[in-house]
Each structure stands twice: as structure tokens, then as C-alpha cells.
Amino acid sequence: MTTMQKIAVLLLTVFGFSMALAPAFVSAQTGAAADASVNVTTTGASAGVGVQMSAKAMADAKTRADKELDRRVQALTSLNARVQAMQKVTDTFKTSLATNIDTQISAFQALKTKIDGETDGTTIKADVQSITDSYRVYALVLPQIRIAAAADREVTISFMMQTLGNKLAARIQAASNAGGDVKALTDTLNDFATQISTASTKAQAAVEVSAPLAPDNGDKDTMAKNKAALAEARTDLNASHTALVAGRKDIDTIVKALVKVEAAVRASATASSTTTVGQ
Amino acid sequence: MSTVSKWIIGILCLAALGWLVWWSGWLKKPATQTATDTTTQATTTAENNAPINGMSANNDASDTAIAQDTAAIDAQLKAYSTDSSDVDSSMNDKQVTQ
Numbered sequence: 226m227t228t229m230q231k232i233a234v235l236l237l238t239v240f241g242f243s244m245a246l247a248p249a250f251v252s253a254q255t256g257a258a259a260d261a262s263v264n265v266t267t268t269g270a271s272a273g274v275g276v277q278m279s280a281k282a283m284a285d286a287k288t289r290a291d292k293e294l295d296r297r298v299q300a301l302t303s304l305n306a307r308v309q310a311m312q313k314v315t316d317t318f319k320t321s322l323a324t325n326i327d328t329q330i331s332a333f334q335a336l337k338t339k340i341d342g343e344t345d346g347t348t349i350k351a352d353v354q355s356i357t358d359s360y361r362v363y364a365l366v367l368p369q370i371r372i373a374a375a376a377d378r379e380v381t382i383s384f385m386m387q388t389l390g391n392k393l394a395a396r397i398q399a400a401s402n403a404g405g406d407v408k409a410l411t412d413t414l415n416d417f418a419t420q421i422s423t424a425s426t427k428a429q430a431a432v433e434v435s436a437p438l439a440p441d442n443g444d445k446d447t448m449a450k451n452k453a454a455l456a457e458a459r460t461d462l463n464a465s466h467t468a469l470v471a472g473r474k475d476i477d478t479i480v481k482a483l484v485k486v487e488a489a490v491r492a493s494a495t496a497s498s499t500t501t502v503g504q
Numbered sequence: 505m506s507t508v509s510k511w512i513i514g515i516l517c518l519a520a521l522g523w524l525v526w527w528s529g530w531l532k533k534p535a536t537q538t539a540t541d542t543t544t545q546a547t548t549t550a551e552n553n554a555p556i557n558g559m560s561a562n563n564d565a566s567d568t569a570i571a572q573d574t575a576a577i578d579a580q581l582k583a584y585s586t587d588s589s590d591v592d593s594s595m596n597d598k599q600v601t602q
Contacts, residue, residue, distance in 0.1 A: 286602070289600055289601065289602050290602060291601045293599055293600035293602065296600060300594075300597075303590075307587075307590070312557075335561065353602045354602075356599075356602055357543075357599070357602050364597055364599070367594040367597060368591065368594040368595045368597075371590050371591045371593075371594040371595075372591055374587055374590070375587035375588060375590070375591050377583065378580065378583065378584050378587050379584065381556075381557070381580060382577060382580045382584070383580060384556075384579060385556070385557060385559055385573065385576060385577050385580065388555075388559060388562060388573065389559075389570065389573040389574070389577065391562075392544070392564070392565035392569065392570060392573070393565075393570070395565045396565050396570075437523065455595055459591065459592075459595065462588070462591065466588070469581065469584075470581070473577065473578075473581065476574055477576070480570060480574070501527045
């Protein structure tokens with residue numbers, strides 16, 4: 226396989242990431258695929274120019290390349306583990322992401338092996354250039370999946386809170402049926418439901434705003450749009466988290482108030498029973 | 505070919521056909537099939553509704569269950585801190601200068 230072919234395989238593998246982020250990431254994959262030929266052509270043009278490198282310069286270039294490739298492999302390995310722990314996405318989606326991450330890791334490892342064994346300055350320069358070119362995709366896909374993972378956790382917590390909310394509602398209903406004053410409890414329970422809904426909505430919004438992004442390829446407008454969209458997604462994640470924390474406080478409030486209401490109901494029942502017996 | 509030979513071949517053919525039908529599962533009784541399907545469906549439903557992340561049973565609203573669920577939620581909120589930190593790291597990522 227020639228250097229050009231290897232670079233093309235590397236870049237196409239990177240773009241495979243976006244292909245896996247369906248259906249929410251459909252727009253992103255389209256943009257990434259469109260940029261593939263641009264990167265490959267640019268790299269090919271530079272590869273055709275002869276480059277003289279000293280042994281030290283070549284060693285330094287290899288060290289820097291290895292460091293960056295190792296860093297990416299480590300980040301992708303960690304990312305893959307997190308993808309496997311996602312709970313509110315389908316197994317097919319997870320498998321698709323994992324497969325593409327594995328492919329990407331293999332491509333980086335292969336490139337590292339190639340660079341380490343390379344002796345030609347021109348080829349090394351082309352390989353190093355491919356690392357920089359692929360970074361624009363890597364630097365976008367990484368936060369996209371991290372945001373999706375964080376959003377998945379927030380939705381998971383929302384589901385757990387919903388389950389707990391149903392139990393608390395049942396206890397409040399039972400206390401009400403027994404004659405307890407549950408007005409304050411019901412108000413807090415309603416707020417709890419609102420917080421859960423907000424958390425879920427904001428988590429979904431974070432994924433939706435970050436998913437359709439395309440690599441900037443050096444375009445400042447696209448770069449600014451991507452930065453703004455990621456910042457907006459971050460704000461949505463924070464809003465979701467704030468709602469979850471508020472919901473968590475509601476749980477404490479409800480549980481403490483429920484203890485008092487149920488105690489009052491029991492005391493009332495005991496007094497009533499005592500009065501009945503005394504008569 | 506004698507009449508006896510024809511009978512023997514015919515019986516063998518019928519036996520082979522019967523074995524084929526049995527082997528392919530066509531002879532299963534409809535009632536058995538339905539029971540199997542229902543069991544499978546129930547198992548799947550049970551798995552989907554199974555408590556996750558240390559939560560208690562969905563139909564348990566006791567004090568103990570509520571305490572358990574609250575602790576499970578706290579654990580997930582704590583784990584979210586790592587997710588949040590990872591998001592920040594990924595957004596501020598800088599590549600090693602080549």
C-alpha cells in the first residue's frame with residue numbers, strides 16, 4: 226500500500242466515526258465525508274515535494290508523532306469504555322460506535338508503526354501532515370461522543386428519578402387516603418416532575434445541537450459555529466444537571482415531609498382508636 | 505419390480521417423509537408453540553423492567569427501597585461529575601504540535 230493510500234485509509238477511517246453517529250449525527254457525517262477529498266489531495270501535493278531531514282529532525286518528528294498518536298489512542302480507548310456503559314441507546318448504536326472507535330485505534334497504531342519504521346523524510350512529512358489533518362475530525366468527534374455520553378447519563382438519572390417519583394406518589398396518595406395533609410407534598414412532587422422533565426429535555430437538546438457539526442478544515446466561520454454549538458450543548462448539559470440537582474433536593478424534602486405526615490396520620494388514628502375504646 | 509418391492513419402497517418413502525416433517529418442527533402442537541412464545545415475551549419484558557444501577561424493585565415503595573433508590577441516584581450523580589469533566593477535557597483538547 227502506498228503512502229497516499231494509507232493516508233486515504235486513515236482519513237476515511239476518521240470519517241467513519243461520523244457515519245456511526247446515526248441517526249442524531251446524520252448531518253455531521255455528511256459534512257465530514259465531503260471534506261475527505263480535500264484533506265487527501267492537500268497531503269498528496271506536499272508528498273510530491275522532496276524533503277531533506279536530518280537524523281535528529283527525523284527522530285524528533287517521530288517522537289512528536291508517536292506522542293500525539295499515543296494520546297489519541299488512549300483517549301479513544303477511554304471513550305470506547307464509556308460508550309459501552311451508555312444505557313439509554315440501542316445495542317446496535319453502541320456496537321456501531323465501538324466498531325468505528327476500534328477501527329480508528331487500529332489505524333492510529335498502524336500509522337505509528339509505519340512512522341517508527343520510516344527512513345524517508347518526504348514520507349515522514351506526509352505521514353505527520355496526515356496526523357494534523359485528521360485532528361480536525363478527531364477534535365470534533367471526541368466532544369460529540371463525550372456530550373452524548375454525559376447526556377445519556379442525565380437521561381438515565383431522569384428515568385431513575387421518575388421511578389422513585391412513582392413510589393413517592395404512591396406513598397403520598399396512601400397518606401392522603403388516610404386523612405393526612407399532603408398539600409405541600411403534592412406541590413413538591415409536582416416540582417420534582419418538572420425538574421425531571423427539564424433535565425431530560427435539556428440532555429436531548431445537548432445531543433441535538435452538537436450532533437450535526439462538520440469538521441472546519443480551517444474555515445474560520447465553520448470553526449466559530451462549531452465552537453458556539455459545542456458551548457450551547459455544554460450549557461444544555463449544565464441546565465440538565467441543575468434540574469437533576471434540584472430534583473434531588475425535592476426527594477429529600479418529600480421524604481422528610483412524608484415522615485411527618487405519616488406520623489401525624491398514625492397519631493390521629495391512635496387517638497381515634499383510644500377515644501373509641503374509652504367510650 | 506414385484507408388488508412386494510413396490511410396497512417396501514412406498515413404506516420407506518412415507519417413513520422418510522414423516523421423519524422429515526417431524527425434524528422440521530411442523531408436528532409441534534400449536535398450544536406448545538404459543539406457550540413458548542409467551543414465556544419468551546415475558547422474559548424479555550421482565551428484563552426491560554428490571555431495576556437498573558442499584559435501584560430497588562419497581563413495586564417496592566417501602567422506606568428501605570426509597571433509601572436504596574436515593575443512594576443509587578446519588579451514585580449516578582457522582583459518576584456524572586466524571587462525564588462532565590471528560591466533556592470539558594474533550595472541548596479543550598490540544599494536539600501535540602507536529
